[in-house]
Amino acid sequence: MSDISNFSDEEDSRQDDCALVDALSEINFNEHNIDSIRQNKLEESQEQKHEIHSDPASSSSLNFVDVDEYDYLHDSEWINQKCHVFILSTAGKPIYNLHGDEEKLNTLFGLLQALVSVVQTDDDCIRSITAKNTKFVFLVKSPLILVGVNKSNRSEQQIYNQLMDVYNQIIFIVTLSHMKSVYEKRNNYDLRKLVAGSERWVDHLLRNEKRTRICNSSFVSLTHSVRILPMESSIRDSITSTIQSNCNKIKNLVFAVLLANNKLITLVRMKNYYMHTDDLRLIFNVIDCSESFKSAENWLPICLPKFDSNGALYAHISYISDDCEACLLLMTVDQESFPILSNAKKNITEKLRRGNYIEAINTGMKDKGIKLKSDIGVSEIRHFFYKNKKNTQLLCSEITAPYIDNLDQFEKLEAMYYDLHNRIHRTSRPLKLIYEMHQHEIQLAWVTANYELYATFEPLVDKKSVIIAQVNKLLKWIRKEEDKLFMTGTHIF
Amino acid sequence: MSKTQISLENFFIFNSSFGPNEGEEEKKILLFHPEIEKNEKLKNIGYIEALVKFTGSFTLEPTSNRDVMTMKTKKFTKFFFEPEPNFWIVMTIKNPKEQKTKDNREYTEYFTDDVHNDVFSKILQRCYLNFRLFCNTFEHNMIGTDEESQVDHLRMKLDNFFMKYLVTLNLKNCDIFDLIQSIQYKAVSHLTFFKIVNLINMLISIKNLKIKKCIFLYNQEVVYSSISPDDLFIINEYMMESLFPKYFRLKSNQGLDSDRSVGGFVTENETETPQNAPKVYLYGDGKGRFECETFRMVLYNIMDVSLVMLVEDDDDAINDEFYNEIKYSIGPQLGLISKEISDNIIQIQQNVTKSQTEESAKNFIYCNHRNYRFHACFNENNTEITLSNREGKKSSQLSLSIMNLLSDLYSKDMTDELIDSERETIIKTFNDYWIVKKYFNYRSLYLIIHKNSTLIDVAEESSKLLSEIVKNVYFTN
Numbered sequence: 001m002s003d004i005s006n007f008s009d010e011e012d013s014r015q016d017d018c019a020l021v022d023a024l025s026e027i028n029f030n031e032h033n034i035d036s037i038r039q040n041k042l043e044e045s046q047e048q049k050h051e052i053h054s055d056p057a058s059s060s061s062l063n064f065v066d067v068d069e070y071d072y073l074h075d076s077e078w079i080n081q082k083c084h085v086f087i088l089s090t091a092g093k094p095i096y097n098l099h100g101d102e103e104k105l106n107t108l109f110g111l112l113q114a115l116v117s118v119v120q121t122d123d124d125c126i127r128s129i130t131a132k133n134t135k136f137v138f139l140v141k142s143p144l145i146l147v148g149v150n151k152s153n154r155s156e157q158q159i160y161n162q163l164m165d166v167y168n169q170i171i172f173i174v175t176l177s178h179m180k181s182v183y184e185k186r187n188n189y190d191l192r193k194l195v196a197g198s199e200r201w202v203d204h205l206l207r208n209e210k211r212t213r214i215c216n217s218s219f220v221s222l223t224h225s226v227r228i229l230p231m232e233s234s235i236r237d238s239i240t241s242t243i244q245s246n247c248n249k250i251k252n253l254v255f256a257v258l259l260a261n262n263k264l265i266t267l268v269r270m271k272n273y274y275m276h277t278d279d280l281r282l283i284f285n286v287i288d289c290s291e292s293f294k295s296a297e298n299w300l301p302i303c304l305p306k307f308d309s310n311g312a313l314y315a316h317i318s319y320i321s322d323d324c325e326a327c328l329l330l331m332t333v334d335q336e337s338f339p340i341l342s343n344a345k346k347n348i349t350e351k352l353r354r355g356n357y358i359e360a361i362n363t364g365m366k367d368k369g370i371k372l373k374s375d376i377g378v379s380e381i382r383h384f385f386y387k388n389k390k391n392t393q394l395l396c397s398e399i400t401a402p403y404i405d406n407l408d409q410f411e412k413l414e415a416m417y418y419d420l421h422n423r424i425h426r427t428s429r430p431l432k433l434i435y436e437m438h439q440h441e442i443q444l445a446w447v448t449a450n451y452e453l454y455a456t457f458e459p460l461v462d463k464k465s466v467i468i469a470q471v472n473k474l475l476k477w478i479r480k481e482e483d484k485l486f487m488t489g490t491h492i493f
Numbered sequence: 494m495s496k497t498q499i500s501l502e503n504f505f506i507f508n509s510s511f512g513p514n515e516g517e518e519e520k521k522i523l524l525f526h527p528e529i530e531k532n533e534k535l536k537n538i539g540y541i542e543a544l545v546k547f548t549g550s551f552t553l554e555p556t557s558n559r560d561v562m563t564m565k566t567k568k569f570t571k572f573f574f575e576p577e578p579n580f581w582i583v584m585t586i587k588n589p590k591e592q593k594t595k596d597n598r599e600y601t602e603y604f605t606d607d608v609h610n611d612v613f614s615k616i617l618q619r620c621y622l623n624f625r626l627f628c629n630t631f632e633h634n635m636i637g638t639d640e641e642s643q644v645d646h647l648r649m650k651l652d653n654f655f656m657k658y659l660v661t662l663n664l665k666n667c668d669i670f671d672l673i674q675s676i677q678y679k680a681v682s683h684l685t686f687f688k689i690v691n692l693i694n695m696l697i698s699i700k701n702l703k704i705k706k707c708i709f710l711y712n713q714e715v716v717y718s719s720i721s722p723d724d725l726f727i728i729n730e731y732m733m734e735s736l737f738p739k740y741f742r743l744k745s746n747q748g749l750d751s752d753r754s755v756g757g758f759v760t761e762n763e764t765e766t767p768q769n770a771p772k773v774y775l776y777g778d779g780k781g782r783f784e785c786e787t788f789r790m791v792l793y794n795i796m797d798v799s800l801v802m803l804v805e806d807d808d809d810a811i812n813d814e815f816y817n818e819i820k821y822s823i824g825p826q827l828g829l830i831s832k833e834i835s836d837n838i839i840q841i842q843q844n845v846t847k848s849q850t851e852e853s854a855k856n857f858i859y860c861n862h863r864n865y866r867f868h869a870c871f872n873e874n875n876t877e878i879t880l881s882n883r884e885g886k887k888s889s890q891l892s893l894s895i896m897n898l899l900s901d902l903y904s905k906d907m908t909d910e911l912i913d914s915e916r917e918t919i920i921k922t923f924n925d926y927w928i929v930k931k932y933f934n935y936r937s938l939y940l941i942i943h944k945n946s947t948l949i950d951v952a953e954e955s956s957k958l959l960s961e962i963v964k965n966v967y968f969t970n
Contacts (some may be wrong), residue, residue: 048725048842073550076553079550079551079552079553080553084537084551088689106552108547111543111546111547112547113542115540115542115544115547118540118543119535124566124567124568124569125566125567126564126566126604127565127566127567128563128564128565128566129544129547129548129562129563129564129565130563130564130610131548131552131562131563132552132554132560132562134548134551134552136547136548149551151551156565177505423901423920426606427606427896428604428607428894428897429606429895429897429898429901429922429923430607430919430922430923431898431920431922431923432921432922432923432925433919433920433921434918434919434920434950435917435918435919435920435948436916436917436918437915437916437917437918438916438918439916444944464948464949464952468947468948468949483640
């Protein structure tokens with residue numbers, strides 16, 4: 001980030017971040033337009049300063065607020081949740097509780113903080129606890145502690161990765177440097193003030209843990225990849241060059257991302273700067289859960305943790321048009337370039353409409369996944385997902401019977417895939433291949449240098465030669481259709 | 494510096510109800526190994542108390558006395574469980590580590606994942622079961638007039654037992670064999686088997702001898718047992734890990750191992766008299782029945798046969814009459830049976846060698862989940878692994894990651910419902926080992942093949958080997 005110098009002056013940027021993050025929460029809640037955000041920004045930043053210098057006692061007094069702490073710990077529904085996520089500061093201050101009010105769990109948070117700090121005094125670090133069918137996983141990243149409690153068959157590593165995603169989503173909101181400086185100034189700071197309004201991004205990230213949905217989205221987070229909106233490569237290229245031609249004159253523009261339906265259409269970047277898939281997934285999450293973005297142009301400060309956890313980018317976020325639910329993000333380091341980006345977006349929309357690309361995008365959005373029987377002609381494969389390792393893109397087949405209309409069946413399938421993924425990637429004993437015959441299905445997981453394939457077969461194909469033949473047919477088809485299914489090549493401004 | 498091995502950091506037992514008040518915390522400590530400063534001990538105990546409280550907030554079910562909990566940190570893995578109400582046993586294991594250098598900076602890499610949760614959970618449970626076998630439950634050892642003297646008595650018993658037992662724990666060699674909790678059975682011909690059963694029934698019927706139950710072993714493998722598999726396993730382990738090695742060492746030191754036809758009582762010390770035969774406490778399989786049966790355990794060995802006799806717990810039961818009866822009347826009969834079995838085996842081996850002319854090297858484990866029967870072969874020369882000889886063998890044979898993969902597969906079998914249907918898993922490791930697991934009719938077979946091959950070839954090869962192994966295990970042993 002050396003040449004993106006806006007953030008070199010730490011003092012300034014800190015104040016900016018403060019203000020902007022608060023502004024950001026306002027956007028989410030109140031759907032302010034750009035002008036009012038700017039107005040708010042000034043006021044907020046003054047408030048923020050006041051906040052930081054206010055009497056510490058006012059905040060610490062929170063500890064003594066009389067709350068009914070034993071509500072949750074005696075509530076069988078709460079106890080039986082299959083997944084819990086808690087976030088607290090290293091000083092033990094509650095920040096987040098997936099199911100309910102964190103304020104009512106002061107005792108539990110105190111215990112968590114103690115469990116972490118006692119181990120730390122011996123220059124050690126707590127990783128996990130396993131008690132019967134429940135796993136407790138800790139992610140200690142000062143000044144935050146994240147704890148995942150899980151009763152499903154998720155592995156320790158998978159729960160850890162999930163906590164890492166949650167952590168990154170918080171950095172996305174506040175930036176690491178800002179968070180650290182806040183805690184350096186005041187050890188018992190209440191971070192909820194900074195993330196207020198954005199907790200729902202974390203909620204959304206964990207929505208599958210609250211209630212399983214029958215869709216491929218959990219395989220996207222499992223494999224740490226993104227899905228691509230399928231379209232002819234010539235059309236994708238034209239869309240990309242439309243963005244390029246309208247943006248390559250704009251200074252300080254770092255990334256342009258066009259996405260629809262949680263799938264990527266195209267990505268253009270500044271030379272020598274790369275968008276990490278983990279960052280892209282955070283963007284997808286935020287877009288997916290913010291209905292308000294649809295109604296207006298938005299200007300959001302964001303931090304992409306893998307790109308630069310200490311600096312913020314400014315994102316112009318808007319949907320292409322009323323008849324096309326594709327979302328365009330233009331990310332810059334220049335705080336003042338909203339009008340330029342707004343203008344660029346108008347031009348892009350116009351050109352896309354003129355070239356009939358809007359229709360192409362809308363067609364692509366109807367796609368529900370590869371149809372195994374009609375698209376490829378493999379009848380024994382029930383479901384698969386395929387990760388292209390080179391560009392971390394995921395291809396999934398449509399979910400069909402017996403999983404599509406049966407939540408229990410789908411949850412079992414999901415659990416089996418998580419198990420396969422864990423075993424094949426276990427750091428101390430990684431595997432290349434797993435073939436497994438269960439009572440109701442056969443599964444195959446296969447990791448090569450270029451791809452990972454996870455597939456589920458009809459239970460009665462007990463001949464391995466049939467399975468291998470079907471897999472080969474599938475792989476051959478994917479290779480043939482690669483240009484359409486994946487986004488190949490890189491595009492720079 | 495090379496990678497360190499798994500080793501014991503500490504082992505302790507406490508009961509929180511013994512020191513509930515501030516300033517009395519020290520009373521909670523029942524055993525702590527190795528000896529460290531008091532406050533450090535209390536810190537360790539306090540931490541486990543906090544963990545138990547914390548994890549308990551997330552479950553409505555009470556903890557069962559069989560559930561072992563695990564806590565992993567970067568440097569250590571702790572295993573802890575509550576075998577009796579309020580009594581907690583804790584074992585802390587050092588994770589393997591290796592000193593490495595990157596960009597001219599030294600750092601330590603810890604291999605947390607090398608310590609297999611299920612394997613060491615079993616080891617911890619066994620520590621307790623061994624104590625209970627020889628000393629009865631913790632609660633039963635609270636003997637004295639007031640609570641203080643009761644706890645002191647328990648402390649003394651724990652100290653006496655575990656200071657000896659912990660030395661025998663060979664943590665770096667723990668693996669799937671410890672997880673399977675297996676017993677090696679020896680199948681003999683029907684005729685021989687009936688002779689053995691008759692002999693044992695006869696022994697039990699002699700009122701004066703007061704023998705209640707027996708285990709018959711050939712070459713340290715179980716042929717016949719009249720006690721529950723759980724009790725058998727723990728007695729068997731004691732014999733294999735402790736009693737037999739000591740006995741044979743003693744015999745060879747005395748120059749007595751040449752004449753194997755001379756029988757004798759197997760004891761832990763040099764005296765041959767079984768008068769001070771150890772007391773054992775059997776609890777059955779723990780399902781339903783929870784009454785304890787107390788016996789004196791006497792072991793007699795002649796040639797390749799060993800007979801474990803569980804005698805009524807009576808000070809007079811093991812007297813001169815008992816000694817003479819076993820040594821001069823039963824002993825020679827056992828000798829005859831031993832010869833009969835060994836003759837039979839020579840005959841079978843000749844047949845087997847004929848049928849196994851061109852077999853490739855095979856590594857496999859076969860186990861029957863219903864009767865703990867188990868059979869393993871882990872060697873290029875097809876020599877069998879037994880529980881008593883495995884130590885020297887495996888370290889050179891298969892890597893820790895392969896052993897842990899086997900444990901993973903075995904644990905999965907145990908967590909999946911044991912059903913009647915067939916299951917099959919084939920995995921290929923990063924260094925091109927194939928492991929095939931076949932599960933059928935409550936039996937599992939694990940096969941390890943090391944060669945560059947395809948899934949189809951491996952599947953075919955495993956089916957072929959399976960039918961051979963099953964044939965051998967069932968019909969030729």
